Amino acid sequence: MGRTRTLHAVDDDADAGSTRGRRDLEARERIMASTLKLLQERGYARLTIEGVATDAAVGKATVYRSWPNKAALVLAAVQDRLADVPTAPTGDTRAELLAVAEQAMARFYGSGEVRLVLPALLGEAAREPALLERLRTEVLEPRNARARAVVERAVARGDLPADTDVPMVLEQWAGYMLFRGLWHDDPLPEGTVERLVDATLASPPRRAVWQGK
Amino acid sequence: MGRTRTLHAVDDDADAGSTRGRRDLEARERIMASTLKLLQERGYARLTIEGVATDAAVGKATVYRSWPNKAALVLAAVQDRLADVPTAPTGDTRAELLAVAEQAMARFYGSGEVRLVLPALLGEAAREPALLERLRTEVLEPRNARARAVVERAVARGDLPADTDVPMVLEQWAGYMLFRGLWHDDPLPEGTVERLVDATLASPPRRAVWQGK
Amino acid sequence: MGRTRTLHAVDDDADAGSTRGRRDLEARERIMASTLKLLQERGYARLTIEGVATDAAVGKATVYRSWPNKAALVLAAVQDRLADVPTAPTGDTRAELLAVAEQAMARFYGSGEVRLVLPALLGEAAREPALLERLRTEVLEPRNARARAVVERAVARGDLPADTDVPMVLEQWAGYMLFRGLWHDDPLPEGTVERLVDATLASPPRRAVWQGK
Amino acid sequence: MGRTRTLHAVDDDADAGSTRGRRDLEARERIMASTLKLLQERGYARLTIEGVATDAAVGKATVYRSWPNKAALVLAAVQDRLADVPTAPTGDTRAELLAVAEQAMARFYGSGEVRLVLPALLGEAAREPALLERLRTEVLEPRNARARAVVERAVARGDLPADTDVPMVLEQWAGYMLFRGLWHDDPLPEGTVERLVDATLASPPRRAVWQGK
DNA sequence: AAGTAAACGAGACGGTACGTCGTGTCTTCCG
DNA sequence: CGGAAGACACGACGTACCGTCTCGTTTACTT
Incomplete structure (x- = not known):
């Protein structure tokens, strides 16, 4: 279960079925990676979308197309790095x-x-x-x-x-x-x-x- | 002896001797008030030093002269509004x-x-x-x-x-x-x-x- | 044959192919016009790039993108208004x-x-x-x-x-x-x-x- | 009758008797010297009254007290460095x-x-x-x-x-x-x-x- | 000698402009 | 036709000077 990717702002649209271009998967990956990298380097306040786009070798529009603002971008990037909560019953x-x-x-x-x-x-x-x-x-x-x-x-x-x-x-x-x-x-x-x-x-x-x- | 001048947030005071120049005390008050006001209206992220200066009818330099950045300014403004911790012993x-x-x-x-x-x-x-x-x-x-x-x-x-x-x-x-x-x-x-x-x-x-x- | 446009500082590149991005030609016109207008009104010393940008309803960056400083801007603006030198041979x-x-x-x-x-x-x-x-x-x-x-x-x-x-x-x-x-x-x-x-x-x-x- | 006081460059004079107060004559010299020095170093456009005052170890007000603006200051400073025009009749x-x-x-x-x-x-x-x-x-x-x-x-x-x-x-x-x-x-x-x-x-x-x- | 008043250094003040950077939108051109 | 490149209007950044002002302090002229 559980959505693997959510992105976008509040309403995450339902691009579900539309399985469009796998081609841009790389772009998305690069953006996520750059976001996390720059987050480490500069912290949230000093992270800029412009910086992410440049670092990811991507047009700014490509970033804005998928995330409306810095918060959404960062949230998406951080999202899946979160370790899971262990629930297996051990008896103890x-x-x-x-x-x-x-x-x-x-x-x-x-x-x-x-x-x-x-x-x-x-x-x-x-x-x-x-x-x-x-x-x-x-x-x-x-x-x-x-x-x-x-x-x-x-x-x-x-x-x-x-x-x-x-x-x-x-x-x-x-x-x-x-x-x-x-x-x-x-x-x-x-x-x-x-x-x-x-x-x-x-x-x-x-x-x-x-x-x- | 210690700090020649610090002012910045918290400890302004104390700089007794070094009070050359105009030193408009009202300015500081207006800045603090504008900071708190705009903080309520816009939140920290959207708070702008330029905005504070304008609202307080003060030159930007006057703000920068006393606080090196937004964090210091906001900290100073919030500082004294903090209610005290009650410590009176009541026996109970x-x-x-x-x-x-x-x-x-x-x-x-x-x-x-x-x-x-x-x-x-x-x-x-x-x-x-x-x-x-x-x-x-x-x-x-x-x-x-x-x-x-x-x-x-x-x-x-x-x-x-x-x-x-x-x-x-x-x-x-x-x-x-x-x-x-x-x-x-x-x-x-x-x-x-x-x-x-x-x-x-x-x-x-x-x-x-x-x-x- | 006389160059139709020169602009920029010393070396005007020949940016031939490199015309990516928006390229608003009207902007340039408005900047030139505002420059000349404010030059008349205020003179060179009191001419301000900020003023030109505002008057031309243009971002400052747009001015700086094309001219590195006031001198270059003014020179460009004045350039083509210069009347021609008559050279036709009349015999006399x-x-x-x-x-x-x-x-x-x-x-x-x-x-x-x-x-x-x-x-x-x-x-x-x-x-x-x-x-x-x-x-x-x-x-x-x-x-x-x-x-x-x-x-x-x-x-x-x-x-x-x-x-x-x-x-x-x-x-x-x-x-x-x-x-x-x-x-x-x-x-x-x-x-x-x-x-x-x-x-x-x-x-x-x-x-x-x-x-x- | 007009002008209550002009001082500016050239004609300071006139204030004969009324010399109450400090009257640091050296100050004027230092200002003139700094003006010429900075003029050489930076040119007219980049000369600032603040810079002159600092260089001359003088309060800004002291400069403004004697010269209303940069032009007047510079004019005064340059004034007397001008070599004389030779007029002696030699017959030839x-x-x-x-x-x-x-x-x-x-x-x-x-x-x-x-x-x-x-x-x-x-x-x-x-x-x-x-x-x-x-x-x-x-x-x-x-x-x-x-x-x-x-x-x-x-x-x-x-x-x-x-x-x-x-x-x-x-x-x-x-x-x-x-x-x-x-x-x-x-x-x-x-x-x-x-x-x-x-x-x-x-x-x-x-x-x-x-x-x- | 004491008083007084101006000029002094310093520098804070409210401002304007600087030149840069980031925002979010929009256009152009390339693959 | 999608996407990089990047121009665009805008607005804030932090700095430098403007010209005015208030501070103490330092003369030099009254009284």
Whole structure:
């Protein structure tokens, strides 16, 4: 499942069936590669579409034809580099949770790529609801869905109480990683993920009961 | 003796003697006000120094004379609008912790101003260590120091275990707020802060012992 | 055969094939027109490339793309407005000389356009040999060549002595006109050209004989 | 009665008694020197008052206090460097005329200083009648007056016809020199002045008779 | 000798223009 | 006919000077 490529701005058109020219596949590849390269070299703010076009030996129009602005371009380029969230059931709940927290979150929010791009994207998203929506549905939600499944499995197994607030568990973990990723250069101290997971196992957040009131 | 003149953001003051030339104090005020105003209207990315200068009825050079770039300007403008962290001891540990988490963090990371500015600033900081350093020492650290004091008081009172990892407590709280602030438009659901604080009181993170190994 | 368009700085390339891109021919026209208009209104010193661009409803880059600086722009704009030097042989030497002196020189050096532009250009040329060279080869020399032909015809006819210093004749005439044009507002007194020509016919400068020594 | 204070170049004077305040006489000297120095280095167009002030270690206001603009400043600086016109009667008309043409004109219009400054000044004068007037009365006329005296002496002696158009003689000579000075880098060919003078002695321009008609 | 007032250096101020770069659109020409 | 090349109008960049202004400081002339 899961779309391999999404591109374009908000509405990604449905160029699905139109299987047109394979010829330009190279161009697209070159653009993606140049985007990532220049992102590393200059950071989001100093990345320019002109620069990408030049570096990719491509006309500017070719870039604009596929992505309406820098955010869309960068989002597309970053999109598939994202490592997958491990969900395979191993029977060992703690191990599964650790794997999720470690590989899905620590590695994600701690990676240079994300730190270089995500804040900038979220910064723009604060002004552009469409972008925020895309980020949520295309970046956050897919990852969260798989992580959620793992935690819910732990609940089903009885390793976490039935009224565990699963989304909040994830947000607590991810929030901590994001915070560290943004505010600090250095990687997480060893053992951090374990302590996070163990704290949750010891005393997980419960769903609020008076919520409905 | 130290800095001959720095002005720039934060510390203008102090340059007592070196105040030769015209030194229009109103200009600085107008610039700060215009910066905040345009920040709201356009967001960080679309904020322009030229625009600020025009809006403030000020020469561009006057802006550049005091702040070397957009980040410094915005940082200075945002700086003092930040609400204080409440630290008054009331005797009630839970109430104190709630006050800190609520007023120092939820309100801070949830505010539109911060959401509009902080990610962008952090995004630039990923490329500019100097900026990151300033953000840490001038924004994060001052707030954290006061919050830390409150939590440490709770430890001293015995309401939290002696080996509580105080910094991590704060980072967990703040991380969650930051995460929500960045990824979601809507305010925190009611009761969230309470649940966060209570979870910490029930099972706080402990300092890692094997750290040294 | 006279070049139809010259533009650019010194070396006007011969950009034959390289005409990719939009190439708005009207833009050039508008720029030339605005340049001349603002030259009249403000004079060379107060002429601004920014002003020209604005007046011509053209981006600044479009101006800079074709002319590297104000001098080149103005030179190009003035270039073709220059009236031609009459050379048609009429059989009447005195009449031909008068025509040349009158139309090629008096009208040229006496015209407001020239007075407004030439000194400034020559002033810059004093610092920029390339500009001086262009002025000589593109403004002075073409005009002189044709005037020289007329005077040489007079020599061939025997109306002037064989050892007449033809260049000096022209420089004397032009020098006088230039002097008057620069130092005085008012037009030449009537009959001046006649007196100049007649003085030359009566006693033309001879080529120096001892020159080789 | 007009002008309350003019100072500008030439006539500073007049402020006799009112010399309260500091009055740093050296400042003026330094300004003049810096002006000439930078004029040589950069030419008129690239000379800036700011640059002069800095180079002279003087406040900008000090420059503006004495000269209202660049033209006035430069005019003042150049003013007194001008060599004198030799007028001493030697009895030998041809020698006297040669001395005038050589020293007053060839040297003047041929000098680098003049070539660097005069065209620019005249260029501005085309737009500013006041400046043209000053140039005429303070630069051209004083020199011309003395030269005229010499030529008139030649007329009185009978070495030139009584109806010689004396001003035109001077303008012819000066015009030729000016022309050469502006259009050519190289000095006058040897013997040029002699040929000019001799041509005039052989066939001087006469005053127009039919002028009144 | 103390007071006072102008001129001084320094340089901040509101501006205009510089020459460059990037944006997003549009045109031309080549393969 | 698709795409690179790049011209186009626009707008912002960061810098340099403009001419005016306000600072203290430094004379030199009153009183």
